[in-house]
Amino acid sequence: MLTFLQELFSKVTEKQLVFLWLIFCSAALTYQLGGVPPYHSDENYYVESTRNMVESGDYLTPIHHDEKRFAKPILYYWLMSASYKIFGVSLVSARLTSALFGSLAIGLLYLVSSRLFEGRTALYSVLILPATFLYFQISRWATTDIVMNFFVLLAIYFFVRLCQSDFKEKSNAYLFYVAMALGFMTKGPPAVIIPGMVAVFFLMATRKWGAWSQMRIGQGLVILLVVILPWFTTMFLLHGDEFKNHIIGAEIANRLVHDSPFSLYFFGVLFRYHLPWVLFFIAAFLNQFGICSHSLSPVSGVSEYFRQVLGNMRARIRLLFTKENESVLLCYIWILVCLVLFTLVRTEHSRYMLPASSAVAILVAKFFADMEKGEADWLGYKVTAILTGVILLVAGTFSGGALYFFSLIYSVPIHFFLLPALFLVAGVSIFGFRKKRQYGGQVFVISFSLVFAFSFLSGDILPHLSRYPMKLFSGKILRDNFSGSTGVYRLGNQRAKLGVLTGRKVFGFSHPSQIQKFIDTDDQVLIVMREKDLQESFSSVPIKIVAEDTAWLRERVDWERLKVLFRKAESEGVSGLTEKIYLLSNK
Numbered sequence: 001m002l003t004f005l006q007e008l009f010s011k012v013t014e015k016q017l018v019f020l021w022l023i024f025c026s027a028a029l030t031y032q033l034g035g036v037p038p039y040h041s042d043e044n045y046y047v048e049s050t051r052n053m054v055e056s057g058d059y060l061t062p063i064h065h066d067e068k069r070f071a072k073p074i075l076y077y078w079l080m081s082a083s084y085k086i087f088g089v090s091l092v093s094a095r096l097t098s099a100l101f102g103s104l105a106i107g108l109l110y111l112v113s114s115r116l117f118e119g120r121t122a123l124y125s126v127l128i129l130p131a132t133f134l135y136f137q138i139s140r141w142a143t144t145d146i147v148m149n150f151f152v153l154l155a156i157y158f159f160v161r162l163c164q165s166d167f168k169e170k171s172n173a174y175l176f177y178v179a180m181a182l183g184f185m186t187k188g189p190p191a192v193i194i195p196g197m198v199a200v201f202f203l204m205a206t207r208k209w210g211a212w213s214q215m216r217i218g219q220g221l222v223i224l225l226v227v228i229l230p231w232f233t234t235m236f237l238l239h240g241d242e243f244k245n246h247i248i249g250a251e252i253a254n255r256l257v258h259d260s261p262f263s264l265y266f267f268g269v270l271f272r273y274h275l276p277w278v279l280f281f282i283a284a285f286l287n288q289f290g291i292c293s294h295s296l297s298p299v300s301g302v303s304e305y306f307r308q309v310l311g312n313m314r315a316r317i318r319l320l321f322t323k324e325n326e327s328v329l330l331c332y333i334w335i336l337v338c339l340v341l342f343t344l345v346r347t348e349h350s351r352y353m354l355p356a357s358s359a360v361a362i363l364v365a366k367f368f369a370d371m372e373k374g375e376a377d378w379l380g381y382k383v384t385a386i387l388t389g390v391i392l393l394v395a396g397t398f399s400g401g402a403l404y405f406f407s408l409i410y411s412v413p414i415h416f417f418l419l420p421a422l423f424l425v426a427g428v429s430i431f432g433f434r435k436k437r438q439y440g441g442q443v444f445v446i447s448f449s450l451v452f453a454f455s456f457l458s459g460d461i462l463p464h465l466s467r468y469p470m471k472l473f474s475g476k477i478l479r480d481n482f483s484g485s486t487g488v489y490r491l492g493n494q495r496a497k498l499g500v501l502t503g504r505k506v507f508g509f510s511h512p513s514q515i516q517k518f519i520d521t522d523d524q525v526l527i528v529m530r531e532k533d534l535q536e537s538f539s540s541v542p543i544k545i546v547a548e549d550t551a552w553l554r555e556r557v558d559w560e561r562l563k564v565l566f567r568k569a570e571s572e573g574v575s576g577l578t579e580k581i582y583l584l585s586n587k
Helices: 002-011 014-030 043-056 075-087 091-116 121-131 133-138 145-164 170-187 190-205 217-239 241-256 265-272 277-288 302-320 323-345 350-374 381-409 414-436 439-465 470-479 494-502 512-519 531-537 559-577
Strands: 486-489 506-509 526-530 544-552 578-585
Touching: 014 091, 014 121, 014 439, 043 075, 043 091, 043 494, 075 091, 075 145, 075 170, 091 121, 091 133, 091 145, 091 323, 091 350, 121 133, 121 350, 121 439, 133 145, 133 350, 133 439, 145 170, 145 190, 145 350, 170 190, 170 217, 190 323, 190 350, 217 241, 265 323, 265 350, 277 350, 277 381, 302 323, 323 350, 350 439, 381 414, 381 439, 414 439, 470 494, 470 526, 470 544, 486 494, 486 512, 494 506, 506 512, 512 526, 526 531, 531 578
Parallel strands: 486 506, 486 526
Antiparallel strands: 526 578, 544 578
């Protein structure tokens, strides 16, 4: 395997490798898109609202649960509507929009990286980005985030082009504002704030004072208004104060004025959702700023060591602002803007850090490319590479053990064991590549194994093992073309899952009186509930079973609970760990 990868990287041109990688990533991102786990409850908003648009012909006002939804601008709904029109109304069609823009952003990152840095940095960055869990998973959700990320990256691309033309190509300035405007029409202000602040702080840090006039800020504001105002004006004319009060209240005031304390949540997101690449990012950061530099000279005493480190840091920071290091500075500003912005907003959602993932990928790629160029291991790399290999070996061992445990109580296809085998092979390969200083091979092995694992997990393994009955019930609802109301009783997030899978309104109920009121109608309605709840609270209610399935028991899991579950599985089999779920009808 090592020899094969060495020959691959030496014989195939970089653009050919990027093209092949993009095909592989596109296939991985679109693989089994209809599988629900993992999923995001926000998908329900877009799946249902867009379905209502296509069915009603009203492409201006999103409607969710029979209520107007003004939370996001209209562009994403239009993109999903186009997918519905071309491929038919389904969850797969809904998610194709994100998968497409996720794939396009990988190619766009290559263009950005190749302009910022020479050598293998561009190639390595496109290998790393889709192998980041945050990026990969959001590219498979029917939400606005990955599309906005594409336009943020596109805006930064045109800003980089503008800088490298010494601000003479005014078309790049105009396209910079167009990209921000399209991003705004996808998700709102962050699409303008992020690239706008990156540009502002970069120009300030590099003291390009003469560039401000060349940014054509006045004309840029006109472009933003021309793209943004038509839909907002139309919505105000159609819905008046209802629309205005929502935008000013829920979307502006409530997000900026609240009592939530400041936290380091997004620093944690940057770490845990970018593993194992963030380990190399930390090593790159320590080397970049001289904290862990391979060039430190021998010293005597701890105090002298720290004085030398501080002096080295000051020298490295000054170097960061020189012309030859401007690209690195841009990437650090890019990450800091995302961290500071969302820390100040204090609304904690991990997906908000998605725009920073591209900059992280570029800096990690440069770390590998610089080591490859110098043909030497930088201090900190050895520990990081070993940790990454250990992580993959542990992942292989743990996933293999988990699949074996499930196979004792539940049918597990034999090909699922490809996942632990892949992790184990990748872990062993990391140690081999580190020893031979084959940095490109190391990046490829980590990236390939992670992209394959993410796709395999979300497309096959988790949907098979999670035992969620909503897939069976949604299939029946769609096959029967049922258009009445559907409710879910005391099943938590299963309501959102059923809504995502059907693209229809699904009510959530928690009290028996609500169910009684729900079924007391002349129209046919459907209810999903546990067998236990049916027997205890609704045995005398005139409802009939339409379909049934089983789900894993939902209880708190700790070490003691796992031992109880294992004993229960040995004595009672899979039935001891599951409960029946019914799809019921009042007619």
